[in-house]
Amino acid sequence: MTQLGAAGNPLRVAIIGSGPAGFYTVSNxxxxxxxxxxxxxxxxxxxxxxxxxxxxxxDHQKYKTVTKGYDKSANISTFRFFxxxxxxxxxxxxxxxxxxxxxxxxxxxQSDRSLGIPGETLEGSxxxxxxxxxxxxxxxxxxxxxxxxxxxxxxxxxxxxxIDVARILCKTPDELGATDMAxxxxxxxxxxxxxxxxxxxxxxxxxxxxxxxxxxxxxxxEDADVHVLKEEAELDALSREAMEASGDRNTPKNVEAIQxxxxxxxKGKNKQLTIRFLVSPVELIGDDQGRVSAVKxxxxxxxxxxxxxxxxxxxxxxxxxPVGLVFRxxxxxxxxxxxVPFDDSAGVIPNVSxxxxxxxxxxxxxxYVAGWIKRGPSGVIGTNKVDAKDTVQCMVEDAKxxxxxxxxxxxxxxxxxxxxxxxxxxxxxxxxxxxxxVELERGRESNRPRVKITxxxxxxxxxxx
Numbered sequence: 001m002t003q004l005g006a007a008g009n010p011l012r013v014a015i016i017g018s019g020p021a022g023f024y025t026v027s028n029x030x031x032x033x034x035x036x037x038x039x040x041x042x043x044x045x046x047x048x049x050x051x052x053x054x055x056x057x058x059d060h061q062k063y064k065t066v067t068k069g070y071d072k073s074a075n076i077s078t079f080r081f082f083x084x085x086x087x088x089x090x091x092x093x094x095x096x097x098x099x100x101x102x103x104x105x106x107x108x109x110q111s112d113r114s115l116g117i118p119g120e121t122l123e124g125s126x127x128x129x130x131x132x133x134x135x136x137x138x139x140x141x142x143x144x145x146x147x148x149x150x151x152x153x154x155x156x157x158x159x160x161x162x163i164d165v166a167r168i169l170c171k172t173p174d175e176l177g178a179t180d181m182a183x184x185x186x187x188x189x190x191x192x193x194x195x196x197x198x199x200x201x202x203x204x205x206x207x208x209x210x211x212x213x214x215x216x217x218x219x220x221x222e223d224a225d226v227h228v229l230k231e232e233a234e235l236d237a238l239s240r241e242a243m244e245a246s247g248d249r250n251t252p253k254n255v256e257a258i259q260x261x262x263x264x265x266x267k268g269k270n271k272q273l274t275i276r277f278l279v280s281p282v283e284l285i286g287d288d289q290g291r292v293s294a295v296k297x298x299x300x301x302x303x304x305x306x307x308x309x310x311x312x313x314x315x316x317x318x319x320x321x322p323v324g325l326v327f328r329x330x331x332x333x334x335x336x337x338x339x340v341p342f343d344d345s346a347g348v349i350p351n352v353s354x355x356x357x358x359x360x361x362x363x364x365x366x367x368y369v370a371g372w373i374k375r376g377p378s379g380v381i382g383t384n385k386v387d388a389k390d391t392v393q394c395m396v397e398d399a400k401x402x403x404x405x406x407x408x409x410x411x412x413x414x415x416x417x418x419x420x421x422x423x424x425x426x427x428x429x430x431x432x433x434x435x436x437x438v439e440l441e442r443g444r445e446s447n448r449p450r451v452k453i454t455x456x457x458x459x460x461x462x463x464x465x
Contacts, residue, residue: 003400004101004399004400004402004404005034005035005036005037005396005399005400006036007036010036010037010038010078011035011036011037011038011101011102011399011404012037012038012040012099012100012101012102012407012410012415013025013029013037013038013039013040013100013101013102013103013104013395014039014040014042014096014099014100014102014103014104015039015040015041015042015103015104015106016042016087016103016104016105016106016107016337017041017042017043017050017105017106017107017108017371017373018041018042018043018048018049018050018081018083019049019050019051019052019106019108019371019384020049020050020051020052020066020070020371020381020384020385021106021108021370021371021372021373021374021384021387021388022041022043022050022104022106022370022371023041023048023049023069023070023073023074024370024384024385024387024388024389025039025104025106025370025388025391025392026039026041026070026073026074026076026079027069027073027385027388028385028388028389028392028393029392029395029396030073030076032392032396035396035399036078037078038078038412039078039079039080040079040080040082040100040415041079041080041081041082042082042085042086042087042091043081043082043083043084043085044084044085044086044087045083045084045138045139045456046083046084046427046431046432046435046456046459046460047083047432047435047459048070048074048081048083048429048432049067049070050108051108052064052066052067052070052381053067053136054132054133054136054137054138055132055133055136056136056381057132057164057167057168058135058136058168058176058179058180058181059167059168059171059175059176059178059179059181060164061179061180061449063381066381066382074429075429079429080412080416080428080429081427081428081429081432082419082423082426082427082428083426083427083428083429083431083432084423084425084426084427084456084459084460085419085422085423085426087107087337087338088337088338088339090419090422090423091418091419091422092338092339093338093339093340094339095418096405097366097405097407098407098408098409098418099407099408099409099410099411099414099415099418100405100407100410100415101366101399101404101405101407101410102366102367102368102395102398102399102404102405103366103367103368103405104354104367104368104369104370104391104395105337105340105349105356105367105368105369105370105373106369106370106371106373106388107334107335107337107371107373108332108334108371108372108373109332109333109334109347109372109373109376109377110129110332110334110335111129111332111333111334111335111347112127112128112129112130112328112329112330112331112332112333113328113330113331113332113333113347114328115156115281115328115330117281117282117283117284118283118284119283119284119285119286119292120284120328122284122286122290122291122292123147123286123289123290123291123292124147124150124291124292124324124325124326125284125292125326125328126146126325126326126327126328127327127328127329128155128157128161128162128165128327128328128329129161129329129332130144131144131146131165131327132161132164132165134146134182134185135168135181135182135185135189136181136182136185136452137181137182137185137452137453137454138454139454139455139456139459142182142184142454142455146188146325147291147324147325148188148189148191148192148193148194148325149193149324150193150194150323150324150325151193151194151195151196151324152194152195152196152197152198152321152322152323152324152325153169153194153196153197153198153323153324153325153326153327154197154198154199154200154281154295154321154323154325154326154327155197155198155199155200155326155327155329156200156281156326156327156328156329156330157199157200157201157209157328157329157330157331158199158201158202158203158207158208158209158210158277159209159210159329160209160210160211160214161329162199162210162327162329163199163210163214163215163217163218164214165327165329166197166199166218166273167217167218167221168181168189169189169192169194169197169271170197170221170223170224170271170273171189171221171222171223171224172222172223173186173189173190174222175222176189176190177190177448178447178448179448179449180443180448180449180450180451180452182452182454183451183452183454184454194271194325195270195271195272196271196272196274196323197224197271197272197273197274198273198274198275198276198321198323199273199274199275199276200276200279200280200281200295200297201275201276201277201278201279202278202279202280202300202312203277203278203300203302203310203311203312204232204235204236204239204277204278204302204312205232205233205235205239205254205255205258205259205277206235206239206240206242206243206251206254206255206310207239207310208254208258208277210254211250211254212250212253212254212257215254215257215258216257218261218273218275219257219260219261219264221269221271221273223269223270223271224269224270224271224272224273225264225266225267225268225269225271225272225273226261226264226273226274226275227261227264227266227272227273227274227275228258228259228261228262228274228275228277229262229274229276229277230262230263232262232276232277232278233258233259233261233262233277234259235255236301236302238302238303238304238310239302239310242310243255258275258277261275276297278299278300278301278302278312279297279298279299279300280297280298280300280312280314281295281296281297281326282296282297282298282314282318283295283296284296284326285320291324292323292324292325292326293322293323293324294320294321294322294323295320295321295323295326296318296319296320297318297319297320297321298314298315298317298318299314299315299317299318299319300312300313300314300315301313301315331377332347332372332377333347333376333377334347334348334349334372334373334376337349340356340367341356341357341358341359341364346376347376348369348372348373348374348375348376349369349373349374351368351369351374353390353391353394354368354369354370354374354387354390354391354394354395355367355368355391355394355398356368356369365398365403365404365405366398366403366404366405368391368394368395369391370384370387370388370391370392371384371387371388374387374391375387425460427459427460427463431463434462434463435453435459435462435463438453438462439451439452439453
């Protein structure tokens with residue numbers, strides 16, 4: 001038989017997920033010009049690009065330009081996009097094994113970590129990921145409701161997502177109206193009564209996970225003052241020592257920006273953003289109707305644990321902040337997929353260098369993983385490029401060694417027929433380009449980057465014209 005990967009016997013790969021990790025899988029395979037690879041990408045939504053579309057802040061359009069590269073990959077003859085097709089519902093693992101030599105899961109980290117404190121289930125307590133998906137027009141979240149009638153909100157966490165949420169809450173209607181934020185979110189935020197926003201960080205300025213551009217941008221808000229308590233901006237001896245020893249370039253820039261805010265005088269703007277450090281929520285307090293009315297926080301101190309890591313330890317000092325809305329932003333985690341091993345404690349699919357393993361640690365032939373579902377929620381969009389490169393290298397090595405599935409029907413026509421029989425409302429990449437052009441045209445008419453369609457029936461309605 002012809003060598004797998006030759007023109008007469010192409011390597012057939014199924015990619016589950018169309019975010020950065022999925023598309024970087026495609027572009028990395030294309031670098032292996034000694035192999036012919038046919039790739040079918042499965043996506044639960046009618047739209048591609050994952051968190052680039054549904055997670056990147058709508059006022060950060062420059063980060064979305066990476067989709068130009070993804071679009072280039074999608075236009076090669078050996079790639080197909082199967083949108084509006086859900087793994088586990090329309091296609092199962094046994095189907096993929098019948099039509100493909102390999103399958104790679106690139107489904108990201110779609111859930112969030114909880115705070116584990118009393119009152120977390122009160123009305124008005126939300127995951128930041130839900131809010132981000134809502135204002136970005138993700139179809140699953142278009143009907144969510146958030147209490148924007150309250151005067152104060154708190155975001156728990158010190159990462160870029162927490163900063164994004166705070167920035168969106170603090171921006172003016174005109175600032176938001178110039179983005180590709182979902183129309184319903186622009187309208188809801190236009191009537192928001194939130195005037196005070198807190199960001200609550202468990203550790204100090206030197207341990208903040210946001211990036212320097214993100215924290216500096218907060219000082220450019222049109223109608224919001226930024227406050228940092230001077231005593232919380234100062235570095236303790238342990239943090240200063242760790243920062244100097246690490247050699248990390250971002251940490252000193254973060255600290256510099258934070259300390260500059262601590263020296264800044266209020267300009268009397270309409271909204272007030274306060275970034276707190278060394279505090280942790282210990283309880284969400286509710287009113288008599290079961291809604292969040294306050295968050296109780298404890299003061300922390302920096303310590304070094306027995307492994308030499310910098311951590312935070314609570315003191316006996318507490319305070320209560322009156323808020324009607326709380327967003328937790330303390331980390332993403334993956335969710336289990338049908339018939340695929342899952343490490344619940346780490347929130348990832350167990351793997352060795354991208355090769356999926358069972359609970360005993362043995363490699364499962366033909367199954368791979370890339371992106372956040374492989375390594376956890378770390379890094380930026382571009383981090384997934386190297387991550388996917390490493391996994392693809394393993395896939396190529398295994399294909400050349402014959403360590404793959406043995407598909408019964410490894411033909412492009414057979415796989416397509418199977419998908420269409422399971423999901424008649426299949427959305428192809430050419431279909432997506434029609435949807436894309438409609439959104440862009442509506443954006444041009446409104447002087448915006450795009451006007452997003454936010455529900456599946458409307459996506460499909462575009463394709464019926």
